Amino acid sequence: TGIARLGEQTDCRLTMLRLRELEPKERREALRDSILVRHPDIVVIDGIADLLYNTNDIEESDNLIGELMALSTQYNCHIINVLHTIPGTDKARGHIGSSLQRKSETVLYVHKDDNISIVECQFSRNEPFERFAFSISEEGIPELCDIPTTEGLGVNERIVEILTTEYGGAVERQTLSNKVAAVMNINTNAARMRVKRLINKGLLYADGNMIY
Numbered sequence: 492t493g494i495a496r497l498g499e500q501t502d503c504r505l506t507m508l509r510l511r512e513l514e515p516k517e518r519r520e521a522l523r524d525s526i527l528v529r530h531p532d533i534v535v536i537d538g539i540a541d542l543l544y545n546t547n548d549i550e551e552s553d554n555l556i557g558e559l560m561a562l563s564t565q566y567n568c569h570i571i572n573v574l575h576t577i578p579g580t581d582k583a584r585g586h587i588g589s590s591l592q593r594k595s596e597t598v599l600y601v602h603k604d605d606n607i608s609i610v611e612c613q614f615s616r617n618e619p620f621e622r623f624a625f626s627i628s629e630e631g632i633p634e635l636c637d638i639p640t641t642e643g644l645g646v647n648e649r650i651v652e653i654l655t656t657e658y659g660g661a662v663e664r665q666t667l668s669n670k671v672a673a674v675m676n677i678n679t680n681a682a683r684m685r686v687k688r689l690i691n692k693g694l695l696y697a698d699g700n701m702i703y
Contacts, residue, residue: 506531508522515542515544522542526566530568534563535571536572536573539555539587540574540587542555546587547585548586552589555587572595576588582677598612598613600681606626607639611684612680613678613680615680646675646685650686651694653667657670663702664700671685
């Protein structure tokens with residue numbers, strides 16, 4: 492059981508943990524033990540909700556995030572967490588999602604359009620990146636591809652509607668970004684990226700600090 496708990500080393504650079512049959516507490520212990528033994532550079536937790544009994548429990552969520560932050564500092568490793576969003580939105584589930592967003596260096600939002608996955612930067616403490624898309628080849632390998640031209644049409648129309656109905660078709664860029672963030676329940680960084688994409692697509696026009 493010791494080997495199973497620490498994971499199967501399938502490659503000299505990769506260790507995989509199979510923890511499906513364990514309780515959340517046991518999964519956390521196995522993760523901690525594996526980091527202690529392997530000293531990895533990158534840890535991917537898919538998904539972090541499986542390490543909790545209740546994703547809406549404030550104390551349990553904050554304790555887990557604190558433990559992960561301590562592990563990343565102590566063992567100098569980068570920890571990537573995967574968490575599903577609330578259906579129909581780009582908002583992370585439960586209190587654990589709120590805790591992660593407050594403490595993360597970067598938050599990525601990944602959503603599907605048919606067989607294409609689209610990745611955008613919801614938040615970054617550094618310079619945010621432009622969104623991109625990828626698909627999975629027949630060999631199971633991720634490959635970069637073009638973003639579907641129909642993706643996000645509903646979101647685009649909603650932002651244009653906000654500009655038209657709330658501000659009569661013209662407003663300062665920051666004011667629009669703040670309003671979009673409030674209406675769509677996203678952070679201002681993600682809102683600014685969405686406004687910028689509409690400008691690049693020609694759906695909005697920018698003149699200095701003004702958006703039309």
